[in-house]
Amino acid sequence: xxxxxxxxxxxxxxxxxxxxxxLESTFRDDLGADSLDLFEIVMALEEExxxxxxxxxxxxxxxAGDAVNYIxxxx
Amino acid sequence: MNSICDMLGIxxxxxxxxxxxxxxxxxxxxxxxxxxxxxxxxxxAPADWLREEIRACKKITNKPFGVNVMLLSPYADExxxxxxxxxxxxxxxxxxxxxxxxxLWKEKGMKVIPVVPSVAIAKRMExxxxxxxxxxxxxxxxxxxxxxTMVLVPQVVDAVxxxxxxxxxxxxxxxxxxxxxxxxxxxxxxxxxxxxxxxxIHEAYKERVLKATDIDTVVTGRSTGHPVRGLRNQLTxxxxxxxxxxxxxxxxxxxxxxxxxxxxxxxxxINGAVMAGQIAGLITKRQTAQEIVDxxxxxxxxxxxxxxxxxxxxxxx
Numbered sequence: 237x238x239x240x241x242x243x244x245x246x247x248x249x250x251x252x253x254x255x256x257x258x259l260e261s262t263f264r265d266d267l268g269a270d271s272l273d274l275f276e277i278v279m280a281l282e283e284e285x286x287x288x289x290x291x292x293x294x295x296x297x298x299x300a301g302d303a304v305n306y307i308x309x310x311x
Numbered sequence: 312m313n314s315i316c317d318m319l320g321i322x323x324x325x326x327x328x329x330x331x332x333x334x335x336x337x338x339x340x341x342x343x344x345x346x347x348x349x350x351x352x353x354x355x356a357p358a359d360w361l362r363e364e365i366r367a368c369k370k371i372t373n374k375p376f377g378v379n380v381m382l383l384s385p386y387a388d389e390x391x392x393x394x395x396x397x398x399x400x401x402x403x404x405x406x407x408x409x410x411x412x413x414x415l416w417k418e419k420g421m422k423v424i425p426v427v428p429s430v431a432i433a434k435r436m437e438x439x440x441x442x443x444x445x446x447x448x449x450x451x452x453x454x455x456x457x458x459x460t461m462v463l464v465p466q467v468v469d470a471v472x473x474x475x476x477x478x479x480x481x482x483x484x485x486x487x488x489x490x491x492x493x494x495x496x497x498x499x500x501x502x503x504x505x506x507x508x509x510x511x512i513h514e515a516y517k518e519r520v521l522k523a524t525d526i527d528t529v530v531t532g533r534s535t536g537h538p539v540r541g542l543r544n545q546l547t548x549x550x551x552x553x554x555x556x557x558x559x560x561x562x563x564x565x566x567x568x569x570x571x572x573x574x575x576x577x578x579x580x581i582n583g584a585v586m587a588g589q590i591a592g593l594i595t596k597r598q599t600a601q602e603i604v605d606x607x608x609x610x611x612x613x614x615x616x617x618x619x620x621x622x623x624x625x626x627x628x
Contacts, residue, residue, distance in 0.1 A: 270536060272457070275431040291408040291439075 238285070238311075239304050245280045246300065249273060259301035277303075285311060314474045315497040318442060319401055319422060320375050322346035323608055325487075326445070326476060327600075328501025329379020329403055330453065330586070331355065332575040333512055336364045340371035341509035341600035346608075349600075350377040350403060358389035365397045375400045377424075382407030395419050403445060406454060413440050424476065428456025433467045433475075441473060445499055448479030452502055452540050452588040455479075455530065460490070468494030482590040484610020488618070491611070500607075502588040508599045513578030516585060523591035532567070535560060539567075542585040546570055 239259065247254040250267055263269040269277065278289050281303065287310045289297070297303050315324045325347035327338060331354030339349030351368060353361050361378065368376055378394045380387065383406040391412040394402055402409075402416055404425045409416075416423050422442040427433040433444045446467040448460030456463075460479040468475050477495035481487060482503040490498045504510055506517045519542050529543045531550045541547060550566055567584070574583025598606070 272429045272432065275429065275435060279431045279434065291410040 238307050239300070241284060242281065242300060242303055242307070245284060246277055249276050249280060257300050259299065259304065261300050262298050263300070264298075281307065287311065313496060315443060315476065318474070319348060321348050323604060324476075324497030325604055325607060326350060326377070326403075326478075326497060326499035327504045328451075328478065328499050329353075329377070329405070330501050330505070331381065332571050333505065333510065334379070335511065336368035336371065338504060338507060338510045338600065339376050340368045341507065342504065342604065343368075343372045343374040343376040345599075345601040345604035346374075347600075347604050348375065348377055348401065350379050350401075352379045352381070353384060353386075353390045353394075354379075354381050355384045355386070357386050358393045361390055362393050362397060365393070365399060377401035377403055379403045379405060380409070380412075381405050382409060391415060395421065408435075408439070409441075410439050426478070427467065428458065428463070430463075430466050430470045433471050437471045437473050443474040443476060443496075444471060445476040445478050446495070447499070448477075449530075449538075449540070450480030450589040451478060452528070452586040452591075455538055455540050457538075461493070464490060464493040464495055480588060480590050482588075482593050484607055484612075484614045486590070487607055487611045488614045491615075502591050503594050503603060504600065505587065506594060506597050507603060508597060512575045515578035515580045516574055517597070519580045519585050520587050520591050520594060521597070523587065523594075525589070525592035528587060528589050528591060532563070535563060539584070540586065540588065542580075542587050542591065544583075544585060545581045546584060 243254045243257040246257045261267055278294055285307045287307055313324050323346040327342040327349050329350040329352040331352045334352035339351045342349035351364050378399050380390055380402055382404055395415050401422045409425055424443045425436045425441050426445045426447050436444055446463045448463050449455045449457055450460055464477045474496040476497040476499050477490035478499035481490055481498045481500055487498050505520050523542055527542050528540050529547050530538045530540050531547050532538045534554045570584035573579045574585045
């Protein structure tokens with residue numbers, strides 16, 4: 237469930253197909269997000285899932301799967 | 312009273328940009344003495360250098376001044392401590408998120424003002440405790456973001472409830488007035504202060520800025536994710552060619568290493584990085600910091616009044 241919502245958010249922010257967002261996709265290299273996009277995505281995830289992602293943690297989140305794990309652990 | 316002037320205890324809402332290698336105690340003190348906010352740039356310099364600069368600045372002025380902390384600096388941790396220890400009132404930050412130093416600085420009652428390139432980052436900084444943000448458009452010199460000042464400032468103003476300082480492409484009363492119309496409470500100006508008498512950079516650098524025209528800046532490093540704006544010369548030509556040829560990051564970094572120092576200190580404007588904003592073309596005269604600040608304040612009022620009058624007469628009669 238978290239993954240599906242995340243897929244939709246990431247796809248929406250980056251203007252790509254939801255199916256392109258896979259668990260193993262890296263935000264930067266695979267999906268072409270730059271640092272500004274990453275902050276957009278992080279803000280949207282925080283809002284959607286009611287979690288708070290610290291700046292240090294943002295740097296650790298490399299793939300969509302990392303983000304899903306992060307959110308699931310904290311929900 | 313203007314919210315930024317009130318918050319920082321300054322007379323005029325004019326910040327002098329924290330330009331690495333350029334903005335030392337001399338120009339910072341001169342701008343603060345003139346009623347604006349002078350800013351010493353820590354850049355990549357060691358903490359001891361900064362401590363000396365802060366102390367030298369205090370010897371010239373007892374007015375508030377700031378320090379720009381470049382968060383990617385190898386000395387960022389020590390620099391963050393030095394600004395707190397030395398009682399600096401205002402810190403602006405660039406190239407990252409100042410989150411981990413926030414508590415240290417806030418405890419000392421310092422005002423923290425990050426430079427932001429987008430709405431999302433501005434909101435995040437506000438949430439993290441920033442007192443204001445500098446919305447800096449890509450017209451600026453040095454390390455830049457993608458959005459222009461014209462589009463970034465009003466959107467950041469709408470998104471946050473803390474004051475916004477506009478930066479990028481502002482060098483005279485017209486730009487100042489426009490920034491205020493977009494909702495900014497203050498402006499940050501870099502390029503125009505490059506040619507201030509108190510700015511102790513190499514004469515050759517100043518000459519390049521004074522001679523620059525509207526189309527003379529280029530952006531290098533887009534391919535690396537760290538774009539930098541400067542006046543075009545042999546260095547930018549080689550760099551752009553290498554980027555086009557798909558040179559690897561190491562080679563590009565080698566070419567860029569020490570290039571700013573080469574231009575600022577050694578005056579090598581052919582192979583050094585002559586960083587300047589797009590507005591360099593508008594800057595044609597050498598003045599003291601006081602003259603620059605006074606002229607900006609005078610022109611702001613004149614421009615505003617004249618345009619409001621004209622618009623009223625022509626469009627709302």
